[in-house]
Amino acid sequence: MKLTLKTAQGCRRILFMLVALILILSFIGSLISSNGGKIKISSLTIDSRGAEIRIDQYVPAGISDSDKLPCILLAHGRGTNRGALKGVAEELARRGFVVLNVDSYGQGMSEQPISDDAGQGADHFMWAAPGAFGQLDALAFARTLNYVDQERIAMFGHSMGAGRVSYVAKVDSGFYTFNDLLINVLADTFGQTFTEEEINMDADQLAAERLNADQLAHYNTLRAEKEQFFNTRVKTIIGSNPGTAEVEVGGHTVTRACQANVIMVNGKYDDLGAGAMWNKDGTTTEAVMGGVKIAHWYNIATDGSNMTEIGSMESETILNNTTLSNALKNRTARMVCYAPVDHCGLYFDNEANREYIVVMSQALNYNRGNLTDSKTVPLDPTKQTWLLRALCNFTAMLAMFGLIFPIVGLLIKTKFFAGIIADTKETVPVALSKSGKIAYWVFGGVTVILTFLALRHANNDLPQYWAGGFLYKLPPKIFTLVATSSIGFWFLCMCATIGIVLFVSKIIVNKKLGIKADIKDLHIKISPVAFLKSLLVTLIVLIACYMMMVVTTRVFGQDFRFYETMFVEMRAECWLYALPYFLLFIVTYLIINLGINYSERTDISEGKELLFNVLFNSVGAWLVCLFSYLSRLAWTGKSFSEFTLSYSMLLYIPVSVVINRVLYKMTKSVWLGTLVNAALLAWLMVCKNGVGDGYYAQSILNVLFNL
Numbered sequence: 001m002k003l004t005l006k007t008a009q010g011c012r013r014i015l016f017m018l019v020a021l022i023l024i025l026s027f028i029g030s031l032i033s034s035n036g037g038k039i040k041i042s043s044l045t046i047d048s049r050g051a052e053i054r055i056d057q058y059v060p061a062g063i064s065d066s067d068k069l070p071c072i073l074l075a076h077g078r079g080t081n082r083g084a085l086k087g088v089a090e091e092l093a094r095r096g097f098v099v100l101n102v103d104s105y106g107q108g109m110s111e112q113p114i115s116d117d118a119g120q121g122a123d124h125f126m127w128a129a130p131g132a133f134g135q136l137d138a139l140a141f142a143r144t145l146n147y148v149d150q151e152r153i154a155m156f157g158h159s160m161g162a163g164r165v166s167y168v169a170k171v172d173s174g175f176y177t178f179n180d181l182l183i184n185v186l187a188d189t190f191g192q193t194f195t196e197e198e199i200n201m202d203a204d205q206l207a208a209e210r211l212n213a214d215q216l217a218h219y220n221t222l223r224a225e226k227e228q229f230f231n232t233r234v235k236t237i238i239g240s241n242p243g244t245a246e247v248e249v250g251g252h253t254v255t256r257a258c259q260a261n262v263i264m265v266n267g268k269y270d271d272l273g274a275g276a277m278w279n280k281d282g283t284t285t286e287a288v289m290g291g292v293k294i295a296h297w298y299n300i301a302t303d304g305s306n307m308t309e310i311g312s313m314e315s316e317t318i319l320n321n322t323t324l325s326n327a328l329k330n331r332t333a334r335m336v337c338y339a340p341v342d343h344c345g346l347y348f349d350n351e352a353n354r355e356y357i358v359v360m361s362q363a364l365n366y367n368r369g370n371l372t373d374s375k376t377v378p379l380d381p382t383k384q385t386w387l388l389r390a391l392c393n394f395t396a397m398l399a400m401f402g403l404i405f406p407i408v409g410l411l412i413k414t415k416f417f418a419g420i421i422a423d424t425k426e427t428v429p430v431a432l433s434k435s436g437k438i439a440y441w442v443f444g445g446v447t448v449i450l451t452f453l454a455l456r457h458a459n460n461d462l463p464q465y466w467a468g469g470f471l472y473k474l475p476p477k478i479f480t481l482v483a484t485s486s487i488g489f490w491f492l493c494m495c496a497t498i499g500i501v502l503f504v505s506k507i508i509v510n511k512k513l514g515i516k517a518d519i520k521d522l523h524i525k526i527s528p529v530a531f532l533k534s535l536l537v538t539l540i541v542l543i544a545c546y547m548m549m550v551v552t553t554r555v556f557g558q559d560f561r562f563y564e565t566m567f568v569e570m571r572a573e574c575w576l577y578a579l580p581y582f583l584l585f586i587v588t589y590l591i592i593n594l595g596i597n598y599s600e601r602t603d604i605s606e607g608k609e610l611l612f613n614v615l616f617n618s619v620g621a622w623l624v625c626l627f628s629y630l631s632r633l634a635w636t637g638k639s640f641s642e643f644t645l646s647y648s649m650l651l652y653i654p655v656s657v658v659i660n661r662v663l664y665k666m667t668k669s670v671w672l673g674t675l676v677n678a679a680l681l682a683w684l685m686v687c688k689n690g691v692g693d694g695y696y697a698q699s700i701l702n703v704l705f706n707l
Contacts, residue, residue, distance in 0.1 A: 041093075048141070072360060081103055153235060266336070290307060403548065482691065585678035
């Protein structure tokens with residue numbers, strides 16, 4: 001057989017096919033991302049305060065400074081990176097928007113400045129405090145782009161990103177109405193005094209009545225400056241509600257709503273809180289904009305005291321509703337939407353994308369041209385292609401996992417690495433007794449039940465201490481990932497505990513049933529040289545996978561990702577952050593590996609035996625997810641399990657079992673599978689979560705290697 005891991009030639013053929021598959025899928029993904037070459041996607045690095053911030057920029061191909069297009073900045077949530085919003089960015093870009101998809105400071109490929117754009121950093125850093133985390137700096141960059149219409153800039157934020165764009169709206173758009181600004185001009189520049197009633201009157205009319213000709217001319221000059229300033233502030237946000245604030249107008253303290261259109265898009269089945277804030281009658285709770293109807297436009301009063309309903313998002317547009325058009329123009333439009341997804345589904349869902357597109361198209365008067373232009377032919381918001389690109393990335397990621405086996409196969413066939421293959425006798429197939437088969441299935445069932453309980457417990461009951469609590473405060477700070485990483489950590493620790501119990505139980509049961517299964521066959525004890533060579537093979541595998549990812553990223557603008565499972569670029573110092581997790585995962589995966597490979601069945605094919613192992617270890621997690629999904633049928637604001645941060649396990653659990661099992665078969669030892677899995681999971685967790693919960697100074701590694 002030509003495609004086999006048993007010969008060097010077979011390994012080379014498999015390796016070539018997988019590399020070719022990755023490149024082809026990445027090219028197809030690039031075609032989809034760029035809309036067939038109609039969108040130029042650039043990965044930019046800007047540095048406005050001594051720390052780099054990474055931005056993916058989407059612009060129509062062939063754009064020039066004579067164009068004036070609306071721009072939307074994207075802000076991802078805590079514990080992820082800009083890649084989570086690739087689908088959102090692509091769909092908005094296909095409608096002709098300039099899109100800037102930003103890695104927040106401390107996450108993804110962005111560094112952390114000593115003092116960031118919200119005054120945080122080394123001295124005042126607090127992840128939970130209101131702050132921009134790079135969004136104000138990215139906004140300043142957007143304002144340097146000559147092809148961006150400065151009067152049509154909007155921002156989108158998911159989860160913590162929603163809070164960040166809300167902060168930007170407070171700082172940039174502020175709470176002064178345009179009329180407030182003019183009243184203050186009259187008061188501060190021309191010494192006019194006003195009653196509390198007069199400050200709400202038309203400033204232009206007051207100026208015409210109170211100023212002489214020369215003063216009025218100067219007033220009009222200042223008015224034009226204020227108008228340009230007001231119109232070029234962030235116009236619309238999809239994010240958290242900035243609320244109201246007290247401001248000084250004409251010598252009086254008054255309450256004002258934030259001067260930006262505010263749309264909240266939540267997950268209807270959101271375990272993290274937002275999903276519990278809607279009612280079955282189609283309204284939100286009082287806590288969300290006062291209990292408004294879902295997916296209905298509203299006009300907020302100047303002081304934010306009440307909102308007047310305009311109409312449904314599905315029927316009212318700026319073309320058929322003057323009130324909506326005026327509200328959006330005056331920055332007083334408000335709306336709350338709920339997509340039928342959970343928290344993280346908001347960046348991976350067609351309906352959520354449709355809502356983003358509809359809202360931004362109306363707010364910025366654009367969809368492949370100005371909506372008010374009769375020649376414009378908008379692209380239907382339901383016509384989306386991002387999922388096809390995501391499937392290409394997913395398949396390419398599976399192919400990346402596949403690279404591990406031919407690379408290992410080639411290495412262990414060399415004289416230098418041959419020593420990591422443990423000496424073992426030829427296994428003679430032995431049929432299991434009836435009691436032995438019963439025991440096999442019982443252990444399989446127990447594994448399913450225990451992993452099910454472990455994941456549900458990790459999701460719901462254990463505190464996220466790992467990056468935010470007592471362990472984080474102990475010196476040295478070696479475990480640096482944000483708290484969202486803690487669920488995966490606790491689950492892996494519990495799986496290791498389960499593994500010990502099952503491993504010991506199997507030994508006892510096998511002895512009683514007379515089943516011949518020798519612990520020595522696992523070759524836990526290997527020579528230091530063999531261990532170091534296994535470690536070197538792991539490093540080679542990791543480098544090969546990472547380099548393949550770099551090629552797909554730099555050449556095609558793609559990466560290895562599907563939903564919350566991702567293998568993407570990391571800054572050089574992030575590998576130091578990954579090291580303690582790698583060492584920890586070696587222990588947990590070694591224990592898990594013992595349970596997977598001890599007492600293997602030889603009376604069935606290797607394929608069936610592998611399939612059963614995958615199912616035993618994966619079905620528990622899949623069931624937790626399934627039950628969480630089914631709990632939406634009788635939604636009470638709380639799902640069966642807070643699964644929203646656990647989706648990466650649905651894929652990586654079966655992948656890790658396959659890696660453990662196949663590499664054990666190839667080397668006759670549990671060590672190589674353990675090391676490879678520990679390295680891959682450390683990469684996944686660090687590149688996904690980042691270190692945004694705390695301030696970490698730049699590393700000499702990043703300075704020297706610029707990676």
